[in-house]
Amino acid sequence: MxxxxxxxxxxxxxxxxxxxxxxxxxxxxxxxxxxxxxxxxxxxxxxxxxxxxxxxxxxxxxxxxxxxxxxxxxxxxxxxxxxxxxxxxxxxLPLTIAKADHTFQFLKYIAGLKGEQIFNAAYNILNEFEECRGHSLTQTKSLLFVQDLWERIQEGFVHGFATSSLTKNVVPVTEWTDLPLLTRSLAAPVTIASNSMDIEAAANALLEDLVNIPSSSSRFNVVALTIKTEQRAGELHLDIMQLQTVDHVCVFKVTDLTSRSDMLPSLRAILTNPTIIKIGHSIHQTLQTISQALSQPEIDTVLKTRSPPLLDLGKYAKLKGVLNDPSVSLTALAGVVLKRSFAAPQFLPYPWSGNMSSQQNEFLFSEIDCIWQVYVSLSERNSVGLPLQPTQATTHGQLVTLVQGCKPIAEGSIVAPHSGFLNAVMDDQAHTYLALAFFDPNFEVPTPPTPSDDDTNFSTTYVSSNTINFEHWNGGTNDPDDDSDGSDDDSESEDDIYSRRLVFETSSDDVMQGVETDPLGSYGDENDFRTGGKTYPPHERWKNVDFDKFAQWWNAQVNFQPRTITESNLRLYYKLPQHLEAHHKKTISWSSERSTLAAGANFAARKEFLEILNSEDNLGDVLPAILFAAVPDGEQDVSLSSFSVPMSFDLVTARPEESEQPGLESQLLELEQHQEVDCDIAIPFGPDELPPPLDPDEDFAAPGPLQSTTPALHQQLLLPGASVPAPSTSKSPKRPDRKWETVFKSGQIAAVKLYQWLCSGRARQRRFALI
Structure with missing residues (x-):
């Protein structure tokens, strides 16, 4: 039984x-x-x-x-x-791994005393084999009832099966542990106050020191603040307040301050004065806790203002480009900013409401000093991620980051001045690199000359079937042989490379011949390059074309989706100027070879050559998009034509120009601007890793691993102040928007040289096809 x-x-x-x-x-x-x-x-x-x-x-x-x-x-x-x-x-039984927990279910089967339960929980200890290694009935979940149980288990292991303690001399390991320990940097006297009179006297001295600082001094009205709290009887109690300025370090034990009437005047003035900037880690939550614990609605009123006098170290570090997550711990901030290791001792005496030990005091001093050192170190750094100012858009070498939808896309630097066109080079690995430059705002389309019989600039080149062929024309005079200026040099300068001409060609597998037709015949109207539906020779087609219409038409070509291009059997081909002939050396060779193949009867060789020409390895099929970066004058907005499908960009600073460090108010304004931009911008280069200065008169070298790709969308770079309304749904506007021309003639145009991409190759090709 x-x-x-x-x-x-x-x-x-x-x-x-x-x-x-x-x-x-x-x-x-x-x-x-x-x-x-x-x-x-x-x-x-x-x-x-x-x-x-x-x-x-x-x-x-x-x-x-x-x-x-x-x-x-x-x-x-x-x-x-x-x-x-x-x-x-x-x-x-063995106990290498102990798993302990409280159980409540089976206690209802245990008899009580006059119907009342004696125990409320059962504490069971299981080993790694799920065997019971210890058990005890407890009245509550407090571990005080099972302390003797654990001590007996520890004593039982003394007899030959003892395991070294895992709690003695244990140092927590973090990613900042290997850094040197943080040492106090301030030799100012430390004030420790525990009663109301001492706290009021120390706070009054600190307040007078802040108020008496001259406005011209480099020391701002800044006070570092942090607190220590304890949860007692389901309520939050404030025990410690730590404050530090340039000359004072104060530790106030405010456990006895429990109501609104207990709040000291000097302490309230420090916390609510709008001219005193409170800095700290999670400073907003800190002041909310003080307001809740001491019933101070004045602090809540200050926090609800539009620009509260607060400076959160996490957000400040993000403004300086140190990190991307503003909610990191103070230990991480000390490691990233100060390159020092800071962490609270594991077995610090608790609670804070009791008598303070020397170990507790030393930790409180180190913690508030760590906050102060982090602030001082960050205040000496330059801010990043701020909207680019018009003066910075013309600063050569200004590091910037291209941002789209609060996400960094690419990094580069401002090129100023620029010659007004797209420069491209090819490296040894046959990769194409582009420096994004833009047209001169004062550009006027020259009148093309009438081609002569021996003019090779207007010779037709067969590139592929149903292809629109773009060619640069070195325009400058109406006649390339005109030497009226007294010069015998027939070559044109790079500054004159503005005009383009169009040749629309058709071909078949059997016969290849040039047929000059209207390139916009399939979707153009009276506002485009056709006049009354007539077809003009190439040299007459540009006589009455202004820059706005040319930009609109170019945008329409660049904005073709790949699917649309495939369905219409159109391929866009772009040919760079002659001074970049090395870039298209292979393409020129292939063009000559195809001309030979077209005249011969070797259809197999011609078919193989066309397959190579249509493949992704053909670098001649790169069509750079025209990118505009403009700041409108006054209140004018950028209005895009319905032809373009823009994806707007913002330019934000990656490393501001070296200047005198702005004041604290300017830094608070920068912090607000940075929160509005809300993007993760980091410093792309170290002081010794910056690329060499660029010479705008020379061709750009290939500085980074950018891959050439075929663009599908027109991109737009916008400086702050320019807004992009939604494009019109009409297919053909009656006249070009005049605001576009105004923006172009404002002279506020930036050119950016890309150093590296910050997005994946697939996303770059699909959404950010800049090259």
Whole structure:
């Protein structure tokens, strides 16, 4: 029976159901015995035999199932007698990994005292094999009830199976642990105050020191602030306030300040004065906690102002380009900014409301000094991620970051002055690199000359079937042979490379010949380059074309989606000026070869050559998009034509120009501007890693791993102040927008040389096809 009780009680089968189970078993045994008795009487043919006695007949069968009380007493006596052996077995079990937790469910099966539960929880310790290594019934979840249990377990391991303590001399390991320890940098006297009079005197001295600072001094009205709190009886209590300025370090024990009337005037003035900037880690939450603990609505009023006098170190570090996450811990800020290791001791005496030990005081001093050092170090750095100012747009070498949708896309530098066109070079690996430059705002389209018979500039070049061929024309005079200026040099300068001409060509697999037609015949209207539906030779097509219409038409070409180009069987081909002939050396060679193939009968060789020309390896198929970066004058806005499908960019600073460090008010304004931009901008280069200064008169070298790709969308770079309204839904505007021309003639145009991409290659090709 004890074996059954041990097995059933362990599975929550209590004494009452066990008693019923034993009673049922005994009644079944009585019934079986009665049947056997009757069967024997019939078999032997005996008559006059007595009936079989009933189960509860005390003079006969006398069945007696055990009661619940009897089973409880029997089980209790059994466990008491065997407890010493059970505990010996439990203590002999291994315990390399202990898993301890409270249990509440099975306690309802344990008897109470007059119906009241004696215990509320059971604390069980399991080893790595899910075996019970220790157990104890507790009245609450407090670990004070099981402290003796753990001590006994530790003492049991002394006998030959001891494991070294995992809590003694333990140093937490973080990514900043290997850095040198943070040391205090301020030799100012430290003030520790615990009563109201001492706190008021120290706060008054600190306040007078802040107010008496001259406005011309480099020391601003700044105070570092942090607090220590404790949760007691379900309420938040403020225990410690730490403050530091240039000349003072104060630690106030404010445990006794529990109501609004207890708030000291000088301390309230420091926390609510708008001319005193409070700096700290999560400073907004810190002041909210003080307001809640001390019932100070004035602090809430200050926090709800548009520009509260606060400076959060996390957001300040993001403004300086040190990190991207403003919610990092103070330990991480010390490691990133100061290159020092700072962390609270693991076994610091607790709580803060008790008597302060020397270890606690030293930690409080180090913590507030760490906040101050982080602020001082960040204030000496330049800000990043701010909107580019018009003066910076003309500063040569100004590092900038291209931002789209609050996401950095690419990094580069301002090129100023620039010659007004797109420069491109090819490196040894046949990769194309572009420096994004823009047209001269004062550019006027020259009148193309009439081609002569021997003029090779207007020769037709077959590039591929159904291809629009763009060619640069070195315009400057109406006649390339005109030497009226007294010069014998027939070559044109790079500054004159503005005009382009169009040749629309058709070809087939059998016959390839040039047919000069209107390039806009498929979708143009009276505002484009056609006049009355007539077709003009190339040299006459540009006579009455202004720059606005040319830019609109160019945008329409660049904005072709790849799917649309495929369906219309059009391919865009762009040919760079002759001074970049090395860039298209392979393309020129292929053009000559195809002319030979077109005249011959080798159709297999011609087909193979066309496949190569149409492949991705053909660098001659690169069509750079025209990119505009302009700041409109006054209140004017940029209005795009319906032809363009722009994706607007913002230019933000990656490293401002070297200048005198701005004041604290300017830095707070920069912080507000940075939060409006809300993008993760980091310093792309170190002081010794900046690229060499660029010479705008020379071709750009290839500085970074940019891959050439075929662009599909027109991109637009916008400086702050320019807004981009949604493009019109009409397919053909009646006249070009005059605001566009005004923006171009404002002279505020930037050119950016890209150093590196910050997005993946697939996203760059799909969304940011700049080269």
């Amino acid at each position: 004890m074996w059954l009780m041990c097995n059933t009680f362990a599975t929550r089968f209590g004494p009452s159901p066990f008693s019923e189970m034993v009673s049922e078993v005994q009644h079944r045994y009585h019934a079986d015995a009665e049947l056997m008795y009757l069967a024997a009487v019939i078999f032997y043919g005996q008559r006059g035999r007595k009936q079989f006695s009933k189960f509860d007949d005390r003079q006969g069968y006398a069945g007696s199932p055990p009661s619940v009380g009897y089973l409880k007493g029997l089980f209790t006596d059994f466990v008491t007698a065997h407890r010493i052996y059970i505990e010996r077995y439990i203590s002999s």
